[in-house]
Amino acid sequence: FLYSMIKMTYVLDMLTAVIMLVASIALIVVSFVVLKFAINLSVNEEIREIGIMKAIGLKDRRIRSLYVIKYMCLGLVGGLIGFAAGIPFSEYLLKAASRSLVLESSGGILFPLLSTLAVVIIITAYSYGCTGRIRKYSPLDAIREGQTGERFKKKKGLRISKSHLSTTGYMAVNDIKSSPKRYISVVIAFALCTSLVLTLVNTVNTLRSGNLAYAFGKASDIYFDPTFDPEMDLLSPDTSESIRLDVEDKLRQNGYEADCSVDIGYNLVVHFEGKESTIRGMQGVNISTEDLVYYEGVAPASANEIAITEIVSNNTGIHIGDYVEITFNDTTDTYLVTAYFETMNSMGECIRLHEDTDMSGTTPIMIGSFQIDFKDDPDQAEITDRAEKLKDILNTDNVYTAAEYVDNTTNSSDTLEGISYIFLLITIAVVILMSILMERSFISDEKNEIAIMKAVGFKDSKIVLHHIKRFMYTALIAVVLAVILSIPLTELCITPIFQGMGMKSMTFEYNFLQIGLIYPLIVLGFTFVSSGLTSLYTRTITSRDTASIE
16 A cells, blocks of 8 residues: 555644644734733832832933843743743654654754744833833822822723622622723733634544545545555555455455445546646545535546546646546546545545546556445444454454544644643643733732722622632633634634645534533633632732822
């Protein structure tokens, strides 16, 4: 067997490359959101120092440069850590792809170093922009700690008389509704990271579902690769026919009525409008063209009719209804194009021949896996059970259900699953970091409000619960948005990849237990823990801190 054209190792490369590109862009956006809150928190906590520096004559530009230098150094350290961590990560991806391809790293470290330098420069420029609020502070703010006790804008929220929520729940919802800009960045960051993870999960589930079985020919119950005698001519049609008949006989002896079939590939020379192209031609042995899937036209009904993929049509200008000349075995005949079909064989550049087309004397270039279709229409559980039994009957371990066959052929789900776990860890890190930074920023901004709440009798536990609920409600909005976005995002990002390999459309597999419950609960759980622990800092504020309010 030759697997070079049916083992879709390029699926791994293309899927990984596109997903990593999209994920990297999203993470860059999230990182700048986190950076903005880190700078704002730092500025809020150092209002006294800023006011004093202005009082002794330091200019705004000098004060801002202190922050810029600090975050430039932090960006440089982070960039170097990222550069160092990227080396083993890229080696992991390369090693995973090299299971089927002979690949090695190229290009050296110049480009990664330049990329790291560019990131540091961007961080430095962005940090300078985020410190613009320093210009608004005056030496008097050192005394007021940035507070004036005045509010010039009416706070629009819920009416407590119409609310059926608890006290802490009402205050949490009212805070979010009255100041949505404070929480929108959290929603965006959480939703982006979570939706990326869910997109990877959806892709992995699709590759393991068997939905793509028809992309390699006819969808069947069982696929297998037999064990060959070393002296056999593996590409001989006689050999494949002998194996096919022998398999049907063995199945019959073991009580299974089934048909065995196989796809054989040939190189065809196609002539159309004065142009000549060499295109892969697939013909089924014991596979009728009526059994295949076509998205336009009708199945080839005679030996001089063919179906083509849209990629062949785009490359050659051949369309349904055209007559083309095809040469093989030193013979040229005219064929009518009757349909468009989908396949991932040969990167979608493929022709489907009718089963009655005489290919005798033509040497195949590949033979696909043998396929078994049971005549009693067993359910999936029975098919899985029979697949295990067929390993002994057919004397080979290479027996697969449709889902296992697609997974084995595309050879990419394991790598994508590993990447999804990595991005889940990144998402958890973002959740923890943003929860801590945002909560500390809120506590710093609301120090006087918290002091007043304690002065009028609110207990520490109520205040902590109020702060936790704000983050939980925000995170809940984010994960609901991520679940909703994950389905169109999966189709938007992944469908074009498969379309480039010959698939006109895709049927994705969605595990709603995973994307609707398990992963959202993970995000909400870490939000609860990180925001809860950080909100305990409110205990350091006492009712005496109201004395600083003017």
